[in-house]
Amino acid sequence: MLLRMSTYFLRTLRDDPADAVVPSDKLLTRGGYVRRIAPGIFSWLPLGYLTYRKIEEIIREEMNDAGFQEVHFPSLLPREPYEATNRWDEYGPNLFRLKDRREVDYLLGPTHEEMFTLMVKDLYSSYKDLPLIIYQIQTKFRDEARPRAGILRGREFSMKDGYSFDIDQNGLDISYQKHRDAYIKTFTRLGIDFVIVSAMSGAMGGSKSEEFLAPCEFGEDTYVKCQKCDYAANVEAVITSVPSEIDFTNIPQLHVEDTPDTPTIDSLVDISNQRADLKRIDRNWQAADTLKNVVLMLTHPDGKNEPLVIGIPGDREVDLKRLEAAVSPSVVRVFEEEDFPKYPALVKGYIGPQVLGLNSSSKIKYLVDPRVVNGTRWITGSNLKGKHVYDLVMGRDFQADGSIEAAEVKVGDVCPKCGQELEIARGIEIGHIFQLGKKYAQALDLKVLDENGKSQVVTMGSYGIGVSRAVAAVVEQNHDDKGIVWPKNVSPISVHLVAAGKEEEIYQTGEKIAQELADNNISVIFDDRKAVSPGVKFNDAELLGMPFIVVVGKKLVEGKVEVKDRKSGQREDIELKNLLSYLKKLV
RNA sequence: CGGGGCGUAGCGUAGUGGCUAGCGCGCCUGCUUUGGGAGCAGGAGAUCGGGAGUUCGAAUCUCCCCGCCCCGACCA
Incomplete structure (x- = not known):
């Protein structure tokens, strides 16, 4: 294939289009590969x-x-x-x-x-x-x-x-x-x-x-x-890596404490560390010691609504995508203010697991993060306004109806397969x-x-x-600050041939080279534009991103052309007579 | 759908009430130039997103509408 820039339906842009954000959009548009027609709708130009x-x-x-x-x-x-x-x-x-x-x-x-x-x-x-x-x-x-x-x-x-x-x-x-x-x-x-x-x-x-x-x-x-x-x-x-169960025989009995004005996990942790009666001796309390109970409303495919409470460690948020995937085909929505009166067991801000579960009096489904295993001890809501419960132990003081993968994944979480950290x-x-x-x-x-x-x-x-x-x-994966860098396999054209100079001989030689490459099944785009300065041609060649750029120019008097590897940037002067065999090895 | 930004020539943009809407790139003509986005001279190209209003006067102010981009929601 032989394309000639002088007649090819192609126009490169010097500036990034104002609307483009990602590199592929900027470069494909600037390089004259595509044009946007409407949101999410594109035309492909010849190249x-x-x-x-x-x-x-x-x-x-x-x-x-x-x-x-x-x-x-x-x-x-x-x-x-x-x-x-x-x-x-x-x-x-x-x-x-x-x-x-x-x-x-x-x-x-x-x-x-x-x-x-x-x-x-x-x-x-x-x-x-x-x-x-x-x-x-x-x-x-x-x-x-x-x-x-x-x-x-x-x-x-x-x-x-x-x-x-x-x-x-x-x-x-x-x-x-x-x-x-x-x-x-x-x-x-x-x-x-x-x-x-x-x-x-x-x-x-x-x-x-x-x-x-x-x-x-x-x-x-x-x-x-x-x-x-x-x-x-x-x-x-x-899949969350599940810790092993913990023996809870030595954990003190649960105790309910007055914890006014602790609407957030942070405020709860702070007050727990500041007050002498709540302080932990061995270390400070952390957000991960609290159990956050998030109320949601599920809508099942049959249209029925069902409340669901999810218990997750307080240092994590619910990841909506994970939650939705976990409850699909049912869909979730937030639990709204109007929903609370219908479920008096739920004390907003102080929801605790003791009153939850399908087998409890409330009959509200309660699922926990997989990290909440038997023997884990928690600070959590006591179901009484202004009070939290301490040393509440899973398996001893409360039960769940099962576990759910709804908590966010964090850097450093451990691999469920081998226990190493995840990235x-x-x-x-x-x-x-x-x-x-x-x-x-x-x-x-x-x-x-x-x-x-x-x-x-x-x-x-x-x-x-x-x-x-x-x-x-x-x-996205193959570009630099100058433009696209097509991998050889997918490049639309193998060789970008630039005629740099004004002498007629340069153009004639270029034409000969282009023909010869095309005849030998090496696709080539020949920049034969006469009124365009070399700088423009070099920049266009780099923007368009063909893997090899061949320059016919001032070295022609020595019988040489320059071959540049777009990716590495390396240039080499090649004898004109050796060019074909040289390129055959590369492409 | 919620939040934010924007709409002036093919592209990128300046212009917050006052003369014929300015500049760069690109395009056309001529001369000149040809190894890293050349120079000079001349030129074409704009319903300033649309409509209504305020005003002696609107790209600029007000209202309505349309469109676009970004974040989120959404996305076998």
Whole structure:
């Protein structure tokens, strides 16, 4: 491929667009790769579309290599299948809905589980046909409440979504593993640094789910990673390391104390350390010695409300994302002022666990953080205004209905696998593999006959790669202050050839080199603009980010050109006659 | 949806009641220049987001509307 800058539909910008915040958005816009059209909606210019297709093709090749078969569904979809799985409603405002001229409902596909399931149902009916893995690369539409970060989170975006169909869990495990392997190969080839983290399988009835995250400060996902072992998890899916139970025979009996004006954990800790009668002899009280009881209202899928109290150590906040993941498919809302009168057992500000639990008189469900194990002793609410209780011991003085992963994860928390400290980082979700189970097959009645002639519901998995997002993720991880630094594999073009100088010979030689490279399958973009000064050309070359920059200029009189490695910045003068073989080795 | 910021030419911006809305980049013409975003001269390009109002006079003040960005909520 040979592109000429003098005629290529490309305009680079000197300044960052005012609205852009993340590097990929700034650089892709400045480099003339993309243009924003509306919030979360982008156009690809020629060079951008070239890059996009390069990445898309790598993903396609890896999927095909793994034995997955490509299909293609429309984006414009009828309502009925989504009605059957209840997602017409469940997807809520995130679904782009529209009507045709006869007022019939349609939607723009946010994801295609239904369509894939129905297609398989349409054609297959025997266990002998399974396993089957099919995928597509398709534009998806989601009316996100807040698109952001340029291409990283759009409302219209491209996604590779694949689905596996198996007769049983064993088959699903194999299909899942195949995807895991294929994804590792794919992202490695794309030059993306990634980490595989455990994710929530959510309410889908699935048993396993992992995300591929590209570490990046602008990523939207927070995850933890063990400093020592291979444990890594999305923060929602982090499993708290449970301490062992403590013998409580020597812990003094509980005692209730007057603690006026202690609305916060801090004030409670302060007063406990200041007052002689409350002071601890061996050490000061800490926030972690208090048990904070947070009241919430759960709304179950059937619409019923149920209060829930969660007991967590006082040095932690409730992490809403973790909480929501833990209670899904129910949703939580804050406990409002009007709710309190309905539950007289709850004394606002002084809620304590003695009156809580399904077996207690209040019948209010009480769940505790996994760190609250038998034998732990706490300062907590006494259910009397202005009073707290001390030395309240779990297992001796109160019980819980179970534990819940709702407390925030902190740096230094210990790994549930090996006990080492965890680190916290952010990443871009570039892939997600997910054991769906039978939810969609069940809802859409996808069954096949097994070897005994019995009808079996098929077990499914779903697997996604954000294709357009991957373009941005590559830029996030591969750029410097001058511009993009494409990894060789994904670079839209291999060689950026700059003609620097005004002599006609420079341009003629450049043209010859460009032709020769193109003839030898080395793609080249030739900056043949005559009225543009060399400085502009060098800056553009660095902004656009092709891996090798070749300069034809003043060294031509010695029969040499300069080859610069965009990434390392190293330059080398190469004899013109050796250029082709030199570049062949590099690209 | 809550909080914050913003809307002036293709891009980046100046301009808090007063003359024809200014500057840089980019674009066009001519000359000149060609190894790190050149120079000179001339030029095109703006319903100042939209509407209503106040005023002798509005980009500037008031009200309403629209749009955009950021944080949060939300996000198989």
